[in-house]
Amino acid sequence: MLLTFALWAYVAGMAGALVLQRAERLANVLGFGLAALGGVCGVVFSVSSLAAGRAVTIAPVTLWSGPIPDVRLVVEADALSCFFVLIVSLVGLAISVFSLGYARTYYGRKNVGVLAAVFNALLLVTTLVFIAGNLWMFLIAWELMALLAYGMVSFEHEDREARQAGVLYFIMSHLDAACILLGFLMLAQAAGDFSFASLRGIGAKLSPQQRDAAFMLFVIGFGIKAGAVPLHIWLPVAHPVAPSNISALMSGVLIKTGIYGLVRVCFEFLGPPPMWWGASLLAAGTVSAVLGVLYALMEHDLKRLLAYHSIENIGIILMGIGAALMFLHTGHAVLASLALIAGLYHTINHAVFKALLFLGAGAVLHATHTRNMEEMGGLAKRMRWTSLFFLVGAVAISALPPLNGFVSEWLTYQSLLQGFGTTTSLVRLMFPLGGAMLALTGALAAACFVKAFGITFLAQPRSDHARNAHEASLPVLIGQGVLTAACVFLGLFPTAFLKLLDPLTQQLTGHQLSQQLTLANGLVLSDATAQGGTVSTLGITLMAVYLLPVPLALWAMFGRKARTRIAPTWDCGQRGLTPQMEYTATGFSKPLRMIFKALFRPRREVQREYDFSPYFATTLRFESHMEEVFQTRFYRPVNLWLLRLSRRLRALQAGSLQAYLIYVFITLVALLLFAS
Amino acid sequence: MSVHDTLLNRLKRGCETMAYPKGPAPALPDRHGGALKVEAAKCDASCSACVTVCPTEAIARPAGKPVALDLGRCIFCAECVTVCPTKAITQSNDHRMAVRQREDLVLGDTGKEQVRLAQALDEKLRRLFGRSLKLRQVSAAGCNACEADTNVLGTIGWDLGRFGIQFVASPRHADGLLITGPVSKNMELALKKTYIALPEPRIVIALGACAIAGGPFIGHPQHHNGASGLVPVDLFIPGCPPHPLTILDGLLRLLDRLGESDARR
Amino acid sequence: MNLDPLNFLGQTLALLLLAPLLSGCIKNWKAKLQNRRGPRPWQVYFDIAKFLRKDMVISEHASWVFSFAPYVVFLTALLAGLMVPMINAPAPLRLFGGVLAVVGLLALGRFFLALGGLDPASAFGGMGSSREMTISAIAEPAMMLAIFTVAITAGSTDLSQIAQSTQSATWKLLNPAHVLAFAAMFVVLLAETGRIPVDNPATHLELTMIHEAMLLEYSGRYLAFMEWGASIKQLVLMTLLVNVFFPVGLAGPQASVAALGISLAAYLAKLLALSAVVVVVETTNAKMRLFRVPDLLSTAFVLAALALLSTFLFQ
16 A cells, blocks of 8 residues: 555654654655655656546545544545645655755754654644544644744744744634634534545535535635635745745645635535635636736745745646636636646646755755845856756746646636636636736746846856855755656647546546547647647657757858857956946836836835935935735734723633623523524 | 838939949049149259148258158148149149058159059959948047048948948958047057957058048047057058048958959059 | 648748848848948848857856857747748748747847846846846737737638638728738837837937847847848838738738739739838838837837727728
């Protein structure tokens, strides 16, 4: 049993790393080595069971039965579980290999054994979330995941920023757990049982209002975990401060548990969805995508920039899922499968390229000792492989052909376009408008990654650290290489991968699409009436190779004798360029900051001191701020209101025993009245 | 005037670019003299009126030779023409003055009464630049007179673009350097850097008396006496400033675009 | 996937050869409207041939990305062009991607162009990259929405199919959705090809330019590929406009030689007509301040949204 083996590998890795925490080298190799082994097993397990087209891979197994009836820990794995296990295992594998090298940077500074143990534990509980077969298992694994992640966010607790981020993460993840718990309790009450099997389709037994309430609770709960706007505020704070390998795991995999939960609940538990569910998810996805990328553009902290992009990509995933729910409502099951595939394809794509980018950021962070892009630059010459891997990730996340981001966004576009014909109500305008916003998102993401790659890796180094940077160690490169290969594979061979999704759509929407979606080596979308469109990333790549002789022949024909000379960059005849003269990350995004100033509300202060003329300043101080709209307009008022309410409630705490006894009495009477 | 009227008016006016070089060259204005000519045989050995009257010391009486007029240093004030009692120095209204070699601008010897007009570039460069030449202008402390006359070439009457000659922003895109001004010490680095920034093969054009020899600033400690001490110059276009026609003639002569008979005299 | 070799070869050659000529024609006509004689229409060929033969000077700060970019820019433009029907309806690479792939490929080229601008550590290049990415980011939604409008009408993102459906019996040219979408696309064309009022292709002042600023450090062969790629991209976008919105005379599959000839003539006539419009717009407008450009492009977006709305109303 491969999955069992994988889970035991994580357990062994966790235990081994803890036992050996004194011998950090051994703890590193054992902990992350076993995690990698578990990853391999998980990948083989999930790919083989998805490829075999099995709907149910593991029938419900009770791991532990409690003393009280119904308190059991049950695991089961169906196609949906397998798909997410594939994500966690694949990404976990690459990060483990990366960590073998990366953890060395913590030698003598931090407890590497604990890092490796928590990493294994995270992989373990995340896998358990995906294969949970009843509520107990799910909620316990969910809570453990949040706690362990909290530990990792505040791993570098000497840093005030990390401690604050940890607290925010802790609060938000408990808010989400509370919402999910409430939602599940509503369902479980109707089912009279806690097992997922009995929850399937349970929504039909609830009244529409109850269903809507449960849906809202789940959207808030899973939305917080996934980081959808406006529930995202913890994400850009918490992800960057964790060690880079953990950041990669959090952004690549952990937030996907929110997507998993939404899909599981909306497609299996809540029953036939009304139109507004899907529409609101589509709208939330669109808003998340656009706002996520806009905020990312304004960042010059490399890891925060990547964290904001997670919000954007979660938005794109939600667009697919929202559209799928809308199609389920209108009864277009095939289209629903298409939109769902688009969302899920983007889920694994985002896991792969975001983890890749975070690992690249980690390698850069280690080499330059900063997360601030304004102090980087020139790394493409010093870290050739890292720059190549990061560039692949950047092209992929910008949804540019021929890589994987393009494929999943192509599917999203197609499902949105086809959606226009599914209904005659005004709602259908949401589809093309959503598509246009997706285009805006893609173009802004490209702008953002031109900035991220260009400022970080190109031009002159902007600091001594960047100037003395050196290439990362071999395991670090291999870890990134694995994910780069995954990006290329998922980009060039979507047909191979789509076959794996067949059991999944069969399970959720009752349709298999791979036959309809695939051609010999490309994607084709067609139904009886019209051909939707075709694309072949492999074909494009091959054609690029075929056409490459054109420029090469031109070179050979005309420029045989042309030589190449290295010279200083053209500086208009000045005394040479210094790194200060380069475009900065802040400068790069300034036009967009101006265009979207209604959102960012930029503010700047310039103080100039001068002796005789303002044109010859002796000192110059420049400060620029942007208002964090969600914090100031939403969270801070709520926070203040909560504080005011608590202050009022403090009157109850009189400090006298008699008063408390009266409270107890009143509560008891109230409860008795309520129960009768 | 509305856009509509503007367009109609433009269309009515038609092409206003001069016919030259296919047609005849426009005559130089009366106030703008053309090339000088020195007939040393006519010179009175005892007279040195031209030497003293020349403001830029362009005229000398070297040992063994009657007179030598350096057109590269000449600012075309034509005082020498006025003072010469024997009419040994005369001014024509010929606009053609550009030369390939610095010494071709020195007039006076037998057989060197007039400027030896520029030969075209060699076969290889002519094939490369003949139909497409991009120039980068460097004003090395120029007074803006040469620059302004170069600018005239871009106006609709002259339209330098029709020959495939164009001024570009980046030296990386340029095939040639067009230098004006005496090259002050402050501009030395900029000039050298621009030259280095040009991809090979590249040509250099020195435009005006300053860029050729320093002009009125000759011998000044803050100046370099023109560009030729710093970069190899391929074409000298004398004048202070040269008439646009002179510049155009020089450029087309270099590219062999004037028609066979005219260029190969 | 079946690939008609003749179609493929023919369109590749047409893209390679026609693109510089079209750029040259536009330059010539612009000069003509300024009462000049102007550079010859085939001047761009001479420029490209010369740059191919010249040596290259590469910045000491540039990395491998700098040398990689010209090839990407050139090849993506060419590939995108092979997906757009030029003179007969199934474009050679039709099955390799429709309009989404065309937009994606052009964006890939732009991505590398912008990186190439940043690589040599020159402030101009960074400025050009920043502005190019900004302008394209706000142009892209308008473009997508305009294309969606026709794609929805045709029920496909396949350009050949869109063209054929526009061409078919139902005469849709005067459909308000169509006209509005065309207007939106025309504004996007001006922005994407770096034309007045968005950018000035002829400017020599570093501070006013966008596209040229990114190319400042390129020389020789690389510059030739960059310029050529830019002109191919322009041809592709113009072909997209004329053949998707006015597919008059576009030959279908298995067309006879005569039909292909008529199609070619119609295509060239349409292309020249569109160029003439571009020339008139360029001659009669002033370049906008950078921060006025978003207004123009959001107008395009609104036009496209109206086009979509009218699809909704009139269908």
